[in-house]
Amino acid sequence: MIENPYYTQKNHGPYEIYNLGDFKLEDGGIIPDCKLAYVTFGELNETKDNAILILTWYGGTNKIMETYIGSENALNPDKYFIIIINQIGNGLSSSPHNTPAPMNMGNFPKVRIADDVRAQHKLLTEKFAIEELALVAGASMGAQQTYEWAVRFPDMVKRAAPIAGTAKNTPHNCLYTDTLMEAITSDPxxxxGNYRSSAEVVNGLNRHAKIWGLMGCSTEFYKQEAWRLFGVDSLEQFISDFLQAIYKVRDPNALLCMGWKWQHSDVSRNTNGNLKAAFERVKAKVYVMPIDEDMFFPPKDCEEEQKMIPNSELRVIRSICGHYALFGAEGRNYMHQINNHLNELLSSQV
Amino acid sequence: MIENPYYTQKNHGPYEIYNLGDFKLEDGGIIPDCKLAYVTFGELNETKDNAILILTWYGGTNKIMETYIGSENALNPDKYFIIIINQIGNGLSSSPHNTPAPMNMGNFPKVRIADDVRAQHKLLTEKFAIEELALVAGASMGAQQTYEWAVRFPDMVKRAAPIAGTAKNTPHNCLYTDTLMEAITSDPxxxxGNYRSSAEVVNGLNRHAKIWGLMGCSTEFYKQEAWRLFGVDSLEQFISDFLQAIYKVRDPNALLCMGWKWQHSDVSRNTNGNLKAAFERVKAKVYVMPIDEDMFFPPKDCEEEQKMIPNSELRVIRSICGHYALFGAEGRNYMHQINNHLNELLSSQV
Known part of the structure; x- marks a missing residue:
């Protein structure tokens, strides 16, 4: 186990922990005393039909997702009981660096999106007795989990909003995650996976961050110097003070755990590889919400899936910031779109 | 000096060598006994107005460009005197591995696109007494050299065909070349730059090749399994047997020399940073020819430049193969477009 000062209640809390006990994974491994870190906002009503589940992206935690929540937003805790569950391997829930030997560090087992969703389902049903979700939403890897929820538990999910993500990772996106992971694993x-601190792997983490910059933002973003939206004065500073700053404090094995999970994301594992059959299981009303300048979950890839989902609509988010629009640097322009779509989705009869 | 078995007359020849003597570079360095490797096809006519100059791309040599030449093609040696000049640092012309100490290997000086063009100008004028070029054409880094020719020697260049490249590298493309170069330099x-053979740097070269796969071909390419056009049976084989096979035989310092040159390409260095003023110098008829699925020289970036070039037209090449369309794997579909555009350009009065 490593004491990583980034993953603390001070930085990310307050958050709660739910212990699933030994949790058996789809690929055969076991996470001993598997823990999910989560936060809740608002009150679960008596009929338990006002719950919204929010999921986390690669490297993200509940903290960044909390910026989407507020009485001025669609995700309004005055109306809804909102729960954000940190994905396995994100550094707060069970992860390589916080799991006891011998399953720690480089020995942490392979985790799938489906494992996350099964674990989240246990938390919701066992701890809160929730049997219905008014909405499941998440962006990027959060979208991958959202799709898995809608396919795996179709009777439970009333509405789903996968933002900037796909249900089955494309071959190109698999190649992308490969280059991200290799940037880390190629650091001697x-x-x-057996280092003493993230700081030792800073070169690999910094290369990894630069590849994020390559695919996370488009040529228009850089040409228009839209990095100014992130409070920096140059492209170089955007790389060092935003991108590299994000990732170098995180645990390399945590990023690799999430990277592998992202790479292998595929709802058609529920239906023997038949993607159309997987989507036909979905009963939720689904808003598919890609970002127009996204280079690795581009609208075209998202739209091809959307067309296979029975009760769905394509709602494209406009942002010069590409995938990094998710961080909300554009402020109102971005949140306004998210809120409009989610408000409409939440008010739709299902 | 390293004996690299890839860079031989057997593999790339027959080619000729022109010795420029000590060649002073824009950034202050000198290449001692600077050599340009070149090949010619057809005959220079008496009025010396039928010369076509063809330039090479990153990692490419005269050999691949020869596939564009033939009596069935626009680049017809029955009509034109066609000369292909290998760029400095490509392994055949003066390069880190074939230059004597102390300027060899990691000490090889920084070379700019403008240095290439000045060196090529000396070869054409001194050796062949050519004062007029019916056409200058090249793809990718060859396009960068083409633009530099049109801006630097506007009275000499009658027509120009920059294919899949820009006159000034975009910030996003600079970031791309950064990730390519770091993949190599991060290999311990x-x-x-002081290794004994390319084989020692194979890990870095292979990572570099994979990043090429990420940006060289689009999500549609991989989704449609268009790698089959390259004679392989899987994405993995496309990476290993095509991309990694290309780059791992090349000299790492040669790739870095070209990578830096590509990254810093900018015709506005001729006009104190004023790109519009640089383009206003151009007297050639220019066909700007991006490839629709190109991810790092996308049509949008090329079109923005084209609009600044006085006597120019945008001619988009359609290919699922993205930047790698340049290798001609699509056969007639690709060459037909190239030939049509070049035939039209060559027959236009200037």
Whole structure:
């Protein structure tokens, strides 16, 4: 186990922990005393039909998702009981660095999106006795989990809003995650996952962050110097003070756990590889919400899936910030779109 | 000096060598006994107005460009005197691995696109007494050199065909080349450019090749399994047997020399940073020819430049293969478009 000062209640809390006990994974491994870190906002009503589940993206935690929540937003805790569950391997829930030996660090087992969703389902049903979700939403890897929820538990999910993500990872996106992971694992200090601190792997983490910059934002973003929206004065500073700053404090094995999970995301594992059959299971009303300048979950890839989902609509988010629009640097322009779509979705009869 | 078995007359020849003597570079360095490797096809006519100059791309040599030449093509040696000049640092012309100490390997000086063009100008004027070029054409880094020719020697260039490249590298493309170069330089065996053979740097070269796969071909390419056009049976084989096979035989320092040159390409260096003023110098008839699925020289970036070029037209090449369309794997579909545009350009009065 490593004491990583980034993953603390001070930085990310207050958050709660739910212990699932030994949790068996789809690929055969076990996470001993598997823990999910989560936060809730608002009150669960008596009929337990006002719950909204929010899921986290690669490297993200409940903290960034909390910026989507507020009485001025669609995700309004005055009306809804909102729960954000940190994905396994994100550093707060069970992860390589916080799991006891011998399953720690480089020995942490492979986790799938489906494992996350099964674990989240246990938390919701066992701890809160929730049997219905008014909405499941998430962006990027959060969208992958959202799709898995809608396919795996179709009777439970009334509405779904996968933002900037797909239900089955495309081959191109698989190649992308490969280059991200190789940037870390090629650092000799990564040492097969057995380092003493993230700081030792800073070179690999910094290369990884730069590849994020390559695919996370488009040529228009850089040409228009839209990095100014992130409070920096140059492209170089955007790389060092925003992108590299994000990732170098995180645990390399945590990023690799999430990277592998992202790469292998595929709802058609529920239906013997038949993607259309997987989507036909979905009973939720679904708003598919890609970002127009996104380079690795581009609208075209998202739209091809949307067309296979029975009760769905394509709602494209406009943002010069590409995938990094998710961080909300554009302020109102971005949140206004998110809120409009989610408000409409939440008010739709299902 | 390293004996690299890839860079031989057997693999790339027959080619000729022109010795420029000590060649002073824009950034202050000198290449001692600077050599340009070149090939010619057809006959220079008496009025010396039937010369076509063809330039090479990153990692490419005269050999691949020869596939564009033939009596069935627009680049017809029955009508034109066609000369292909290998760019400095490509492994055949003066390059880090074939230059004598102390300017060899990691000490090879920084070379700019403008240095290439000045060196090529000396070869054409001194050796062949050519004062007029019916056409200058090249793809990718060859397009960068083409633009530099049109801006630097406007009275000499009658027609120009920059294919899949820009006159000034975009910030996003600069970031791309950064990730490519870092993939190599992060290999501990690169050793600041002082290795004993390319094989020692194979890990870095292979990572570099994979990042090429990420940006060289689009999500549609991979989704449609268009790698089959390259004679392989899987994405993995496309990476290993096509992309990694291309780059791992090349000299790492040669790739870095070209990568830096590509990254810093900018015709506005001729006009104190004023790109519009640079384009206003151009007297050639120019066909700007981006490839529709190109991810790092996308049509939008090329079109923005084209609009600034006085006597120019945008001619978009359609290809599922993205930037790698340049290798001609699509056969007639691709060459037919190239030939049509070049035939029209060559027959236009200037």
């Amino acid at each position: 200090n990564w040492n097969n | 065996n690169w050793n600041n």
